[in-house]
Amino acid sequence: MAFAGGILVTTSVPALAISSNPAQSSALASSARSDNLDSQTLDVSAAVEVATIETDGYTVEAPPPPPPVEVAEVQAAPVGVLTSVAWPVLYPDRISDRFGPRIAPCSGCSTDHDGVDFNSGDGTPVMAVAAGTVISSTDAGGGYGVMIEIEHQVDGETITSLYAHMGYGSRLVDVGDAVVAGQQIGSIGSTGQSTGAHLHLEMYGIDGVRFDGYAWLAARLG
Template sequence: MSLAAMSLAGGMLLATSVPALAVSATDTEVRASVYAPESGAVSERSQTLEVSAEATLQPIDIGEWDVEAAPPPIESSVAGVGDVSLLESPRIVWPVDPSRTSDGFGPRVAPCGGCSTEHDGVDFNPGAGAPIVSIADGVVITATEAGGGFGAYVEVQHNINGVLITSLYAHMQYGSIQVSAGQRVSAGDPLGAVGSTGQSTGPHLHLEMYGADGVRFDGMAWLQANVTG
């Protein structure tokens, strides 16, 4: 019994202290490598694209394309702010609903003492408090409630097709001006509200427009020809 016990103990010692590879090294049976592909495994082929030899590439005629440089900006000088670059405005809109007007541009009978007989603007009558918006992209050069005969008014300079144009919005309600000098605005941005401040006989928007030479022109005719939306 002691001999059997010693043999068992020796066998256990051999099994726990000798590497399994050494024990199986005498195994003469041929076995598959654990690194060999599994029997019956499918080998995936990489994808390929076959192009017919008759296919031809169509060249692009570069003569069909024109490259144009962006139009240069116009420099505008704003008091207290300095020079400001004005890019061309892509859109022009009405400042108010244009369906109701009173005095047009040019000679007229003065409607009040101190009112001009040569009207430098166009008078729109959309009603007291109606919102007034910028006719185009630009920069505000004046925004004041101390405008004398204009009362509360705003001036905006624009780059319209490479030409410097200024629009002036007069007789706004006190406290309604929403912009300040040097501020950039876009077409349709609110400037203030229709009022009757300054030399005025009733609520209306007096719109004046002029170029770099300061000469006023007919804003109604200009807007009718240039409004885009």
Template structure:
């Protein structure tokens, strides 16, 4: 192969430095434009992008505005329809059924129990017994038939156990008989003492009977807290006797604190000693003020007059006729001599 060397002037792609470029030769004389810098190119690109976004928003603005107007028109139509439509009738209110309140059985039972305890601790042991019940339960002997407590007055006669009846009216004042003249009564219930019916100082009952509240402080509903005497519980209608010879100072048939009561003054060991017998039945006081009495003489019948929670004898001993002492201890020390 043969190589032919061309000169620069003969090469068609050779451009002489002194010859003008094709672009320059194509330009119109006098319109020479300098090339853009990089910053200018970036600014131009940004302007073109912004123009494109504005054009896009302009294209979508019209549909959005149309949608908003259409929505407002629909809302107005709905409001107008609601105004013309009749008001809805409210549905009837249904009240839910509630279960019936439970009866507080437990509370009532507890209250009943408390009431029973109060009654049991406040009432004497035999306070709810009638005269017939007392005689049927506690008497094994009988009274002499046909004997009156007072002539022209009520009779206190029993032909058999449990057959005794007690009339509460019609007492006269003629002749008084002692309890030992009436009959000896033998009791079978538990007794708080033993009485010597031949002694000059005796207990207020011919035989032993249950003893209730004692002298001094006691926790009692409906009665005195500071108890000034001794309570004996022989049963309603039981005969009460004088503890010693003496003179009747007071006889009151009323409804004061002591109810129907009798006070007898005695001279024992040279000093004045007064005995008080309270809460007896109305109309059963067997003595009058100023009457002399003998030990064991009938004074009246057990009742529940005055401030009393049930049939019992409230018995007091007052030294010098005034000062109250423990009557149970006094009888323990002096009865039987």
């Protein structure tokens, strides 16, 4: 039994623990834990030839074109005619007099207002309400003062817009000129039979009968 026990101790205890000499065991342990290991090196013979890659001999070819894709022929769709309109002034909600009956604001002013008076501010732009041709442009429009008239074709109808009381020297178009909707044609003033700076806008058809230009524009512009 003692022999068997000796075998068990010998085979199960690490080798470092077998020595009965403490100094020898310590030396062995230090040797096992030593970090002063020589690094590995590789000696290359001087006879080995280093190859060089030549790059000048390479060429780049463009990739082949993609295969053609057959597309069904598309017929051009008819283009509809879009009629564009615009407010004649900035801030079109600033109105001093609307279309229709009113109390005359001055001696000689009408009590049945043929247009609508916009108060956007002295010198602010006056714009064409739609594309058309200038048929009248003058600084001497009588009670209208500085005035311009433009004839339009809107929704198949001939309509004329009249811009009055504009400032002297502000007219930017002459008779025969073509204009587009929103194009500046003059500036607000207070010429002719006027009590203050504003744009007087009148609109009428081929019969010459005036209608409410503000309502006509609001119906199209919201």
